Amino acid sequence: MKLERIIQGRAYVLGDNVDTDQIIPAQHLTLNPAIPEEYRQFGRHALSGVPPAQGGLPKGHVPFHANDTDLVSGYQILVGGRNFGCGSSREHAPIALDAAGIKAVVAEFYARIFFRNSVNGGYIVPVETGERLCEKVCTGDELRLDLEACTAENLTTGEKYNLRPLGEVVPILEAGGLFPFARAQGMLPS
């Protein structure tokens, strides 16, 4: 995935400390993401470890997938609170979100390895915000992120929010991940 300036889609809202076991429970790590069909299967299990009451805030108990067997979710943007993606180093976490059709996550800040994995593989765009969006946005709201202007607009309510600049990871996201970036920089033969 190359970096898009505008990302628009329906929001699915989660809380603080959404860890990698909630994003992709460990029993599904037997799938090998290097095999395209198995990569797609991760989409079905994305967020299946979130306790029901904490899925789809503010109400909770909102399923991420319309049907249990769907690979792709009807939501394209995740909104979280603090420390999104904490826990294990499994790259399967951003892969599962990508496979489920998530384009970007907006959270207050990220656990280090999850952020790095998201950027390295070019799976999803991890955006930071200084605002507590997980208490302002409702699951199902239509969001429009402008990554250049560093703003988010809630098309459902008309509210506007500020995003933090992506900063030094922009060249890696623009290249489409660590390997294309390293090739473009001449660090690897193209």
Place this chain on the structure above:
Amino acid sequence: MAGLTLTEKILARHAGKSSVEPGDNIWVDVDILMTHDVCGPGTIGIFHQNFGRQARVWDKDRLVIIPDHYIFTADKMANRNVDVLREFAREQDLPHYYDVGSERYKGVCHIALPEEGHTRPGEILLGTDSHTCTAGAFGEFATGVGNTDAGFVMGTGKTWLKVPPTLRFVFHGEMPPYLMAKDLILAVIGDIGCDGATYQSMEFDGEGVYALNIEERMTLCNMAIEAGGKNGIIAADQKTIDFVRSRDKAAKPFTVEKSDPDARFVREYVYDVRTLRPVVAKPHSPDNRAYVDECKGTRLDRAYIGSCTGGKMTDFRAAARILAGKQVKIDTFVVPATTEVARTLKTEKLNGHTLEEIFLNAGAKIGEASCAACLGGPSDTFGRLNQAIRCISTTNRNFPGRMGHKQAEVYLASPLTVAASALTGLITDPREFLA
């Protein structure tokens, strides 16, 4: 020029620089790359995709592959993943592959690495597992990475890192017999939160730390990631050097360093271990700290003693002191981290009985060396929480669903506290059983 922290020194040297500052992005040479059965197949896929199906790894002496997560399971996909590792090790003629079903099989990678001589002071160790930070106990920079980073290292031997600022945790005083390293690190995580060290290095220092044996130091560093830390680290002393020399058959040279007296730490936390009490982390986060005396009497369904943080000989010696000659009241699962630990349980004795006899006589079940139920895994995993039950565990993480069922409740505690609680079926202060 201000002095450097231990982490800054190691990173600077591996970047070919005399100095680095927190926030610098640097390219470093990696000494050891480790992967396992959960992230290895994906990493190998990325390596093949980017360097070619015929490519050779950058240095086969520096790549260590240790299957440990989903080993004793009938799950076909899990078994397939071990086959992928085996085939890759054969193709690449890897000397450091520890195959399932062979004499070489080890078990939990973070304990197998030092046992097999792959940890040395002053080195950079990357692993496709967040608890790779365990090896900071040997005075090296060790951190977890994903498949893409690992695939890149596999082909180039290099990675980019942002130099982290360092937090220092100083422990003074002599540890009371009822406390373990697990109590110290749960106290720290309770103080700073499970995001309190995000993007930062955690250096442990003070005579209270140097009095700990190597395994206890590993427990401290193991849980740096539970505070979001990039790495945990303890400068090497004579105990470290003696351990490393006794294990490294190749006798590779290494560099022993420590933080400069004028090194810049972002913040320093000072503890007196004599005043600490046994600690648990309540469900569902490692920073949900409570003292055992605040939640004693909480009814439990299961006790679990195992994992990289709680399945070493020091952990089982502690549990055996409490369990010897007594009977557990709840299902109690014992999982040695490695096959070496499992063998030692059969030979090492306390009051005339082997530790294995002590656990079996107490009514505990003993599993085979692996990660087992620490991270749930396939449904037939030994000790996995398949129902919404309440477990006290020596493992390191208790986010929802970590050990299996997402409504299960996991309390993290030291092996002493877990063993004492197993005897009563209630959260119990180990001081009640320590004469």
